[in-house]
Amino acid sequence: MGRTGFFGGTFNPIHSGHIHLAEEAYSKLGLDRLILVPANIPPHKEAHDLCSNADRLNMCRLAAEDHEGFEVSDFELKQGGKSYSVYTTEHFAEMYPDDDLYMMVGSDMLLSFDKWYRFEDILKKVTLAVVSREYDDMDDLKKKADELSAFGSVKIINADPFPVSSTQIRDLIRRGQKYSCYLPEKVVQYIRLKKLYV
Ligand code: ATP
Numbered sequence: 001m002g003r004t005g006f007f008g009g010t011f012n013p014i015h016s017g018h019i020h021l022a023e024e025a026y027s028k029l030g031l032d033r034l035i036l037v038p039a040n041i042p043p044h045k046e047a048h049d050l051c052s053n054a055d056r057l058n059m060c061r062l063a064a065e066d067h068e069g070f071e072v073s074d075f076e077l078k079q080g081g082k083s084y085s086v087y088t089t090e091h092f093a094e095m096y097p098d099d100d101l102y103m104m105v106g107s108d109m110l111l112s113f114d115k116w117y118r119f120e121d122i123l124k125k126v127t128l129a130v131v132s133r134e135y136d137d138m139d140d141l142k143k144k145a146d147e148l149s150a151f152g153s154v155k156i157i158n159a160d161p162f163p164v165s166s167t168q169i170r171d172l173i174r175r176g177q178k179y180s181c182y183l184p185e186k187v188v189q190y191i192r193l194k195k196l197y198v
Contacts, residue, residue: 002032004096005129007104008076008085010047011038011056012166013191014063015183017106020162021131025104026069028157029129032099035071035092036060039083044112049170051196053077062186086118093125101126102155107133110154111144123152130154132161173197 005025009018014036026034038056041047050056057074064070075091076083085103092101103126105113110130113119122128128148130141138156145154164182172179174197180188191197 002096002099003030003102004033004035004092004099005029005031005102005104006035006037006073006088006092008037008039008083008088010042010045010050010166011036011060012047012050013056013059013169013183013187013196014038015164015166015169015187017133017162017164017182019063019067019184020159021104021106022070023067024131024157024159025102025129026067028159029102029155031069031102033069033071034067034104035073036064037073037076037088040076040080041082043082043084043117044109044115048167049197055190055194055196059187059190062190063184065186066184084117086116086122089122089125102129103127104129104131106131107137107141110141110148111137113144113148120151123148123154127153127155129157131157131159134161134163170197 007022022034038060060072064072076088141156145156148154169179169182
């Protein structure tokens with residue numbers, strides 16, 4: 001019996017905040033594998049300046065490369081349509097029937113989690129693990145985790161936030177400003193090579 005964590009997102013592009021969350025979850029939850037799952041169409045928010053599925057998948061693979069235990073799944077990209085996490089949860093539950101399953105989210109996604117399609121069914125199968133994105137949202141996170149605990153297990157991982165977003169990074173690139181400090185080096189090189197977000 002192992003511990004499998006999966007972490008979905010638009011990853012447009014994947015950035016150091018995402019990797020920070022994944023690293024903290026991997027070590028503090030004692031995971032055997034951490035699977036990054038780029039969404040085909042995110043159901044929970046508008047996707048602006050979305051680059052191709054292939055580019056987002058490639059950037060996830062490059063970001064995962066240097067982290068032992070990190071993997072990337074193209075499950076949602078192959079499914080097509082809107083990427084509802086309940087189906088992704090069922091997929092990994094079938095793949096790893098003997099494992100404890102963890103689903104990772106950042107603050108914004110925890111706070112809106114009770115609006116997700118069939119969130120109760122997700123919480124029957126996973127422990128929801130959250131890493132804060134901001135310095136001042138812990139009270140809100142604790143309150144929401146408490147509410148959701150009626151449906152299943154929710155764990156707040158104790159870690160310093162790394163406050164950055166893909167939107168900020170896309171804006172910096174478009175404005176010709178420095179952005180490389182917010183991304184894994186290989187992802188920076190990829191963005192430059194493919195001239196993404198300019
Ligand atoms: P965008 O700015 O394009 O909306 P984003 O930076 O919010 O993107 P997503 O790919 O939409 O990134 O997020 C995927 C998951 O990663 C979500 O659960 C989100 O809460 C989490 N996340 C994003 N940025 C951070 C961060 N800096 N720290 C912790 N979690 C984060």
